[in-house]
Amino acid sequence: MSNHTSIVYVVDDDASVREALSNLLESVGLYAELFGSTEEFLKATRPAVPSCLVLDVTLPGMNGLEFQELLSKTGNPIRLCLLPPLAISR
DSSP states (O other): OOOOOOEEEEOOSSSHHHHHHHHHHHTTTTOOOESSHHHHHHSSOOOOOOOEEHHHHOSSOOOOHHHHHHHHHTTTTEEEEEEOOOOOOO
């Protein structure tokens, strides 16, 4: 459990994206908690502080849009920022 006054939660299955977002958020003074899946996020204890959720749209299993719908139906309101899929050419 954190002692922060606000939290930005990041849910993305790509560890490098989670770390990059955490570094970015922390560089502007925001505290981030990272999760690799929606299941991990749901199992976590979240303190009653102002928060928002940065969520990958293309998660395996329950994708970001499905998860957004679940949160709204279960009375678990949280502000969301959805990350669109990235087109990466190799």
